[in-house]
Amino acid sequence: xxxxxxxxxxxxxxxxxxxxxxxxxxxxxxxxxxxxxxxxxxxxxxxxxxxxxxxxxxxxxxxxxxxxxxxxxxxxxxxxxxxxxxxxxxxxxxxxxxxxxxxxxxxxxxxxxxxxxxxxxxxxxxxxxxxxxxxxxxxxxxxxxxxxxxxxxxxxxxxxxxxxxxxxxxxxxxxxxxxxxxxxxxxxxxxxxxxxxxxxxxxxxxxxxxxxxxxxxxxxxxxxxxxxxxxxxxxxxxxxxxxxxxxxxxxxxxxxxxxxxxxxxxxxxxxxxxxxxxxxxxxxxxxxxxxxxxxxxxxxxxxxxxxxxxxxxxxxxxxxxxxxxxxxxxxxxxxxxxxxxxxxxxxxxxxxxxxxxxxxxxxxxx
Amino acid sequence: xxxxxxxxxxxxxxxxxxxxxxxxxxxxxxxxxxxxxxxxxxxxxxxxxxxxxxxxxxxxxxxxxxxxxxxxxxxxxxxxxxxxxxxxxxxxxxxxxxxxxxxxxxxxxxxxxxxxxxxxxxxxxxxxxxxxxxxxxxxxxxxxxxxxxxxxxxxxxxxxxxxxxxxxxxxxxxxxxxxxxxxxxxxxxxxxxxxxxxxxxxxxxxxxxxxxxxxxxxxxxxxxxxxxxxxxxxxxxxxxxxxxxxxxxxxxxxxxxxxxxxxxxxxxxxxxxxxxxxxxxxxxxxxxxxxxxxxxxxxxxxxxxxxxxxxxxxxxxxxxxxxxxxxxxxxxxxxxxxxxxxxxxxxxxxxxxxxxxxxxxxxxxxxxxxxxxxxxxxxxxxxxxxxxxxxxxxxxxxxxxxxxxxxxxxxxxxxxxxxxxxxxxxxxxxxxxxxxxxxxxxxxxxxxxxxxxxxxxxxxxxxxxxxxxxxxxxxxxxxxxxxxxxxxxxxxxxxxxxxxx
Numbered sequence: 001x002x003x004x005x006x007x008x009x010x011x012x013x014x015x016x017x018x019x020x021x022x023x024x025x026x027x028x029x030x031x032x033x034x035x036x037x038x039x040x041x042x043x044x045x046x047x048x049x050x051x052x053x054x055x056x057x058x059x060x061x062x063x064x065x066x067x068x069x070x071x072x073x074x075x076x077x078x079x080x081x082x083x084x085x086x087x088x089x090x091x092x093x094x095x096x097x098x099x100x101x102x103x104x105x106x107x108x109x110x111x112x113x114x115x116x117x118x119x120x121x122x123x124x125x126x127x128x129x130x131x132x133x134x135x136x137x138x139x140x141x142x143x144x145x146x147x148x149x150x151x152x153x154x155x156x157x158x159x160x161x162x163x164x165x166x167x168x169x170x171x172x173x174x175x176x177x178x179x180x181x182x183x184x185x186x187x188x189x190x191x192x193x194x195x196x197x198x199x200x201x202x203x204x205x206x207x208x209x210x211x212x213x214x215x216x217x218x219x220x221x222x223x224x225x226x227x228x229x230x231x232x233x234x235x236x237x238x239x240x241x242x243x244x245x246x247x248x249x250x251x252x253x254x255x256x257x258x259x260x261x262x263x264x265x266x267x268x269x270x271x272x273x274x275x276x277x278x279x280x281x282x283x284x285x286x287x288x289x290x291x292x293x294x295x296x297x298x299x300x301x302x303x304x305x306x307x308x309x310x311x312x313x314x315x316x317x318x319x320x321x322x323x324x325x326x327x328x329x330x331x332x333x334x335x336x337x338x339x340x341x342x343x344x345x346x347x348x349x350x351x352x353x354x355x356x357x358x359x360x361x362x363x364x365x366x
Numbered sequence: 367x368x369x370x371x372x373x374x375x376x377x378x379x380x381x382x383x384x385x386x387x388x389x390x391x392x393x394x395x396x397x398x399x400x401x402x403x404x405x406x407x408x409x410x411x412x413x414x415x416x417x418x419x420x421x422x423x424x425x426x427x428x429x430x431x432x433x434x435x436x437x438x439x440x441x442x443x444x445x446x447x448x449x450x451x452x453x454x455x456x457x458x459x460x461x462x463x464x465x466x467x468x469x470x471x472x473x474x475x476x477x478x479x480x481x482x483x484x485x486x487x488x489x490x491x492x493x494x495x496x497x498x499x500x501x502x503x504x505x506x507x508x509x510x511x512x513x514x515x516x517x518x519x520x521x522x523x524x525x526x527x528x529x530x531x532x533x534x535x536x537x538x539x540x541x542x543x544x545x546x547x548x549x550x551x552x553x554x555x556x557x558x559x560x561x562x563x564x565x566x567x568x569x570x571x572x573x574x575x576x577x578x579x580x581x582x583x584x585x586x587x588x589x590x591x592x593x594x595x596x597x598x599x600x601x602x603x604x605x606x607x608x609x610x611x612x613x614x615x616x617x618x619x620x621x622x623x624x625x626x627x628x629x630x631x632x633x634x635x636x637x638x639x640x641x642x643x644x645x646x647x648x649x650x651x652x653x654x655x656x657x658x659x660x661x662x663x664x665x666x667x668x669x670x671x672x673x674x675x676x677x678x679x680x681x682x683x684x685x686x687x688x689x690x691x692x693x694x695x696x697x698x699x700x701x702x703x704x705x706x707x708x709x710x711x712x713x714x715x716x717x718x719x720x721x722x723x724x725x726x727x728x729x730x731x732x733x734x735x736x737x738x739x740x741x742x743x744x745x746x747x748x749x750x751x752x753x754x755x756x757x758x759x760x761x762x763x764x765x766x767x768x769x770x771x772x773x774x775x776x777x778x779x780x781x782x783x784x785x786x787x788x789x790x791x792x793x794x795x796x797x798x799x800x801x802x803x804x805x806x807x808x809x810x811x812x813x814x815x816x817x818x819x820x821x822x823x824x825x826x827x828x829x830x831x832x833x834x835x836x837x838x839x840x841x842x843x844x845x846x847x848x849x850x851x852x853x854x855x856x857x858x859x860x861x862x863x864x865x866x867x
Contacts (some may be wrong), residue, residue, distance in 0.1 A: 218841060275521075280523065281525075286740070294833050313498060
């Protein structure tokens with residue numbers, strides 16, 4: 001069973017994260033984000049790295065791009081049979097790679113552009129729900145297969161190695177996106193499994209995460225209440241699912257969702273105005289199970305949006321900058337200045353304060 | 367054959383070198399162990415009457431008295447223990463049900479001691495609660511599954527009434543009657559000072575305790591003593607008592623001699639009459655009846671107060687708790703088989719019910735499986751001895767703990783288990799004015815306040831070590847528990863991993 005895989009139970013250790021978004025919607029190549037993450041080489045240890053890119057499949061923007069890894073040909077055959085049974089597969093191909101001396105033990109990585117017909121017997125499940133269900137089913141039930149991502153007009157590329165080597169391996173310089181997020185891992189529990197690298201993704205949510213979630217045990221149980229059953233195997237995954245639950249299912253405003261995950265202290269709530277305090281109290285009463293405790297800084301990607309936020313005492317570094325139309329979020333300022341030597345503004349967001357970048361107009365070509 | 371075969375439980379020894387014949391022990395012992403012989407001008411002790419409460423030894427100005435348990439005088443027998451033999455002698459002499467007080471003292475496993483807590487090392491930082499915020503604030507009551515916001519971002523969802531605790535520990539139900547007025551007042555005042563709650567039990571709400579009613583949970587039990595609409599509306603919350611961990615399935619009986627004028631007024635019963643609480647509520651013979659009572663009370667209080675249900679931990683506890691939540695309970699209090707009592711049949715106390723650890727694990731898991739965990743808060747009772755027990759319970763899934771015995775011990779109780787005799791030398795479990803005035807309410811209040819404060823600090827230290835700064839991240843977080851000395855099956859029911867995993 002997939003659950004017996006050597007996936008890290010929790011992602012202990014340090015990491016580097018970076019996110020770059022062009023808010024004008026202009027697409028740009030992956031070389032910049034590779035240089036930024038490479039600058040923080042010392043923050044990772046070669047046991048995992050990865051990228052998520054938004055806007056890379058404009059010709060198939062209405063289709064779910066399912067990035068899948070297989071350890072065996074049998075897993076590929078079984079998964080493909082499942083996809084053809086449940087979905088309409090518009091197009092399938094191997095994700096092109098380039099040989100790299102530092103990348104070894106690579107699995108098969110393919111992408112499938114799919115849609116799922118609504119199920120007449122289950123009118124309350126929309127296409128997103130059906131894709132999530134399929135995603136979780138493959139991860140849980142198909143041995144040696146793992147879904148990297150399954151969102152529209154986006155995709156995750158990840159594996160075992162240093163992130164800059166993986167970026168070269170996946171030929172990311174040949175893709176163009178309006179948002180790139182990247183991750184370099186420094187796990188203290190080595191597993192060497194490609195599925196265990198960041199980003200973790202569900203639908204079009206992708207998360208890169210530096211930290212350890214001490215509340216993981218309850219976050220996992222809280223999410224199970226809402227049907228996120230099968231694959232809750234790492235704490236980073238929990239963040240991705242919380243975003244999906246709070247924003248897609250509970251339809252919370254983004255700031256409220258972030259506040260649920262990193263709420264203000266009671267002492268601060270007492271000093272707030274009446275309405276704000278009432279809202280904060282309600283959030284803490286209802287969403288205690290979604291509170292992320294422990295040190296973390298994350299960059300979250302989604303369609304048309306990039307969010308950075310940290311835990312409520314900011315126990316992991318996070319710095320932001322703006323240069324022209326671009327928003328940068330990174331673990332270190334040096335990483336930002338590598339690709340944007342002269343930013344308009346650099347700032348350190350407060351603990352728990354979300355930094356949100358949104359597309360101003362729409363996606364534009366370079 | 368002698369009529370009495372029982373030997374004393376304790377041996378009272380008096381050091382003649384030290385004793386100054388001051389008679390403090392004579393005056394202090396309500397069991398009349400010590401007697402001054404005026405002719406011999408000497409104090410003598412009758413060990414047979416001693417209950418081992420240490421009142422005389424504690425107050426002896428020259429430390430002349432020592433009290434020892436009588437050493438084993440029976441032939442060693444693993445099956446027929448001295449206690450079992452003595453019980454049979456007592457029953458053969460008197461022909462009655464064996465009575466006892468306080469919680470189950472039998473040597474069954476204490477599962478709290480088989481669970482160990484986690485702490486941060488390297489990969490995440492531990493937090494120093496003296497320097498950084500460490501939040502214990504807890505809200506008890508029904509919560510919605512989600513919040514809804516209007517287009518303009520305004521919060522639409524109304525959240526029902528909540529109890530607000532600064533420390534996730536409350537004082538368990540102890541009625542005025544089972545304990546003295548002074549003890550009741552101290553509990554109420556300490557709850558008020560600390561920012562938590564005390565529970566009236568079914569003793570009614572005394573006129574002088576009403577000023578602290580904002581920190582009181584009032585009980586509606588099968589005897590309905592002291593219950594009227596003012597009683598319900600005075601309190602912060604109402605608890606319907608179905609069962610008690612020390613005596614599941616059994617009612618209560620406050621003998622008429624304890625029903626003084628004051629108790630009679632508080633319980634709303636005639637002076638000198640026995641206050642008998644039936645085993646079941648005579649208007650609750652099914653879960654739908656419970657629902658009616660819950661909603662009758664909610665109606666009477668205009669939905670402004672949480673209404674909860676207290677049940678004893680018995681075999682199908684998960685299903686019972688789930689039923690109570692679906693019946694509308696805003697909180698469920700579960701009392702484990704080690705829970706205390708003022709009086710219970712020994713056989714019931716020692717043999718009926720299940721450990722709170724398993725009950726809690728099963729109920730929390732079941733409510734989550736059914737997706738109704740947010741509909742009610744879980745309060746657990748049944749022997750919380752220290753802050754670590756509380757932390758372990760919260761990590762298993764509790765919202766808060768009730769303490770009874772620990773609070774009594776803080777006020778001076780020495781666990782002699784004779785509460786039912788009404789002769790408590792510490793002035794706690796008695797109505798005899800000569801004894802009750804020994805408990806100074808100011809001092810008792812301070813001791814209780816100190817206890818909760820010190821537990822609060824300890825809980826903060828443990829959480830800080832785990833790298834957690836809000837109690838909601840500890841609640842139900844079983845990843846921070848590991849088992850030792852537990853079978854696979856026990857680990858499975860507790861829902862925790864083995865140490866080393």
